[in-house]
Amino acid sequence: VSKLPIVEGLMKYIKEKNIPFSMPGHKGGRGFYSTEEGKRLFKSIIDIDITEVDGLDNLHSAEGIIAEAQCALKKLYGSEKSYFLVNGSTSGNLAMIFSTFNEGDKIIVERNCHRSIFNAIIMRKLKPIYIKNLISESYNAPFSIDMEHFLQLIEEHSNIRGIVITYPNYYGICTDIKKVIREAHKRDIRVLVDSAHGAHFGINSFLPESAVALGADMVVMSAHKTLPSMTQTAYLHIGKAAEVDKVDFYVSAFTSTSPSYPLLASLDYARFYMEQKGSKDYAECINLANKYRTKINALDNVHIISKEELLDNASVFDKDESRYIINVLKRGSGHHLLSYLRGKGIQAEMSDENNVILILSPFNTEDDFDALYKALKNYTSEAKPCKHTKHISYKLPQVVLQPYEAIERKKFRVLLKDAEGRVAGENIVPYPPGVPLLIAGEYIDREAVEMIKYCLDNELTVLGIENEMIKVI
Amino acid sequence: VSKLPIVEGLMKYIKEKNIPFSMPGHKGGRGFYSTEEGKRLFKSIIDIDITEVDGLDNLHSAEGIIAEAQCALKKLYGSEKSYFLVNGSTSGNLAMIFSTFNEGDKIIVERNCHRSIFNAIIMRKLKPIYIKNLISESYNAPFSIDMEHFLQLIEEHSNIRGIVITYPNYYGICTDIKKVIREAHKRDIRVLVDSAHGAHFGINSFLPESAVALGADMVVMSAHKTLPSMTQTAYLHIGKAAEVDKVDFYVSAFTSTSPSYPLLASLDYARFYMEQKGSKDYAECINLANKYRTKINALDNVHIISKEELLDNASVFDKDESRYIINVLKRGSGHHLLSYLRGKGIQAEMSDENNVILILSPFNTEDDFDALYKALKNYTSEAKPCKHTKHISYKLPQVVLQPYEAIERKKFRVLLKDAEGRVAGENIVPYPPGVPLLIAGEYIDREAVEMIKYCLDNELTVLGIENEMIKVI
Numbered sequence A, B: 001v002s003k004l005p006i007v008e009g010l011m012k013y014i015k016e017k018n019i020p021f022s023m024p025g026h027k028g029g030r031g032f033y034s035t036e037e038g039k040r041l042f043k044s045i046i047d048i049d050i051t052e053v054d055g056l057d058n059l060h061s062a063e064g065i066i067a068e069a070q071c072a073l074k075k076l077y078g079s080e081k082s083y084f085l086v087n088g089s090t091s092g093n094l095a096m097i098f099s100t101f102n103e104g105d106k107i108i109v110e111r112n113c114h115r116s117i118f119n120a121i122i123m124r125k126l127k128p129i130y131i132k133n134l135i136s137e138s139y140n141a142p143f144s145i146d147m148e149h150f151l152q153l154i155e156e157h158s159n160i161r162g163i164v165i166t167y168p169n170y171y172g173i174c175t176d177i178k179k180v181i182r183e184a185h186k187r188d189i190r191v192l193v194d195s196a197h198g199a200h201f202g203i204n205s206f207l208p209e210s211a212v213a214l215g216a217d218m219v220v221m222s223a224h225k226t227l228p229s230m231t232q233t234a235y236l237h238i239g240k241a242a243e244v245d246k247v248d249f250y251v252s253a254f255t256s257t258s259p260s261y262p263l264l265a266s267l268d269y270a271r272f273y274m275e276q277k278g279s280k281d282y283a284e285c286i287n288l289a290n291k292y293r294t295k296i297n298a299l300d301n302v303h304i305i306s307k308e309e310l311l312d313n314a315s316v317f318d319k320d321e322s323r324y325i326i327n328v329l330k331r332g333s334g335h336h337l338l339s340y341l342r343g344k345g346i347q348a349e350m351s352d353e354n355n356v357i358l359i360l361s362p363f364n365t366e367d368d369f370d371a372l373y374k375a376l377k378n379y380t381s382e383a384k385p386c387k388h389t390k391h392i393s394y395k396l397p398q399v400v401l402q403p404y405e406a407i408e409r410k411k412f413r414v415l416l417k418d419a420e421g422r423v424a425g426e427n428i429v430p431y432p433p434g435v436p437l438l439i440a441g442e443y444i445d446r447e448a449v450e451m452i453k454y455c456l457d458n459e460l461t462v463l464g465i466e467n468e469m470i471k472v473i
Helices: A005-015 A036-043 A065-077 A088-100 A115-123 A147-156 A177-186 A244-253 A261-299 A334-343 A366-377 A403-408 A446-457 B005-015 B036-043 B065-077 B088-100 B115-123 B147-156 B177-186 B244-253 B261-299 B334-343 B366-377 B403-408 B446-457
Strands: A019-021 A081-085 A106-110 A127-131 A133-136 A141-145 A160-166 A173-175 A190-194 A218-222 A234-238 A316-319 A323-327 A346-348 A355-359 A412-415 A429-431 A461-463 A469-472 B081-085 B106-110 B127-131 B133-136 B141-145 B160-166 B173-175 B190-194 B218-222 B234-238 B316-319 B323-327 B355-359 B412-415 B429-431 B461-463 B469-472
Touching (some): A005 B261, A036 B005, A065 A261, A088 A160, A088 A190, A088 A218, A088 A244, A106 A115, A106 A147, A115 A403, A141 A173, A177 A316, A234 A244, A334 A366, B106 B147, B177 B316, B446 B461
Parallel strands (some): A019 A346, A106 A160, B106 B127
Antiparallel strands (some): A429 A461, B081 B234, B323 B355
16 A cells, blocks of 8 residues: 555656656646746745735735736737636636526537536536537547537527537547637627637647637636646636626636645746747647658558548638647557557557547657657557447437436436436446437437447447446436 | 736745745645655656546546545545545535535525635525624634524524534634534534634644544545645545535536646645654644743733633634734734734734734744744834724624525615615625625615724725725615
């Protein structure tokens, strides 16, 4: 038994000295050590862990150094007001939904929205209407919303109060939110954007435009995912239509009244870095990324998906070129490739059955890319080919109970074969592609049962199913 | 204009090298550098800021190193289950209230509860019934709940679902929660304890017993306030009566899905430190504190309040002897003394009109106490004597709207003299003693108007009043 399990686990990991193609954006401190200001700051990281003494400021009613820093942030992104978040994009998503909607409001949200969005829908007691995700058959993953379905929903339903949409997704792929915003604003519908993976967007023309610049009403960005800021930090930006008093209240309500100054300082530093060096450094980063994409794709071992390959899809608008989607070409498994790379001292961000995602940043050097190239050159998949999902249907089930009602009900387990005609007690999510087949409160019809069986027969992981049992209400 | 306002503000502060009698409990890193394990950890503080890669664990469904560490935490405090919180006691207070109560539930809460408790009451749509605070006339501050009033409330009201109580308060003073718990449990009422300032309690017999040991149903503790853990970290402990599934859900919902490993590691370290060295080190700390209290009180300049002086109050149960309440003896101002000490390189935690609070820890050396002694020896108050509040009445007003209803209503400002017969639009809180005269949604009668005028005439600060205007609904 370890005396200090977490500390020792971390120490063991950092001894591996993996090349960081994963979060956080500072890449093991490189982002701080790349400037004099960052070096000075992070030498003092423990010393600056202090409380709100005189001369410092209070995040919950900022008037001094925090207000000044938030003002600089607002200018960089071009918002009406911007907030530092020390409880991650999660608190931003909660605050944005609580401040914009009231109980019982109908909103449109994509079927595989982030968990914090789903939790906010439950706690604010909203009535969600889901946009289907478009699943790429070639890449075996959900790459955007189904734009046609969105346009149909917005026509069919009245009294839609808002839309919550992800831009970009984990793969760095950007749904056409320009169109979403235009269609929504025509009908006086608010657009809230979960841009957790897009904090670096808009800093130069090689990257997609930022959701703020595209006219979203509220935008949440994880600073730590791509920028040199510490894990658990985020920004919230609001536009003209937001009710500032309400946003202030909810941002504050979901945030510690003892916020961490190291986290706040890193948020300040990330803004400073992007302002001073972001445009030039990201141009170089993308240049390097493109060069190595060509080299790696010539290997014919794996395939890094380019922006051009995605843009023939009408729902896709743009792609973040500082993110690699390494596709295993139907002959292996993404998870297997991720483990292989880790064995070679390379930390990837995420894998699904068919793909491995790498987050690239200006702090990744040519040596990093070279190590990646060499590792991929020697890669031969020993895993059995990944499962495909083209036969999974995405018909949306009938809603019997809203998610907030379902969560409060007593649940029990039944055998899947006896589940027809019942109501789902929790979300049922097959991987791939990670889009819920059923959400708690939805009716389980024969087709749903068949589809779950099909997934299990094909050895997909299905979250929510244990020993062929399913929770029902 | 500063390029990096927060970073530069922090750098300026740490150059002052103040002696830390304030939060956080690690006292500028001393708590980490006092052990080999802590030294090793905090040399790597930036390197360990990593995401949830293989080999580490996921806070939101802990199975590995985080689960192991939380298990060690549970053993130390003797709870049924314990949680690490990286969004401070705030998220613990939200989770405890959301998981225990449902909309419309009646609960008993003390009138000057922490803001996060009040926010939780609003967001969970509860109906609070307030316990009056007992104001110490000699010390001009709210020192505990009014136990008689509590006993009366619990008799008068039926269908009380729970009690939320603070133990200890900011002054280190402990309400008799043993009695509160006994009376509540007799009636099947849950007791939730905001023990933000009591994470070190129970480690030895020189400190008050922990709220967990006293039988509370749920307890939130800020780790950073007194233990060697980083700012914004806390623990949540639950007892047998808690519904674990619900607690899991809400703790997760109010916490970033990208939790900071440096914060988690410091929570693990603080538990380790207390387990290994807490008992012995706190005995020495309190020994030193008592020795210097006697010395300082002999000066006759100020008066550090002892446990014995407080225990003649029937509502008070105990006092944290690792906290100094320095009373200015009606001849100066607490705020003035705090500034004076800062000028002498000593950082106090907090001041009110009559008192200065110091948080002492094992990491404060005899040199620290000696510097404090010398500074106080030379202290002559030049401030005018502080305001007294003995004439402020604490009759509780009539509730017209519940706080969650009041927050959603349109508000406008009227002159105080025209406010009689209206409903308060926000909380009205005179300092001292910092207990709300009116809470949003309460009826403003003639007496309330008179009392606010009395406070203003006597130059007290009254939060919620600006230019003799008050917000009403």
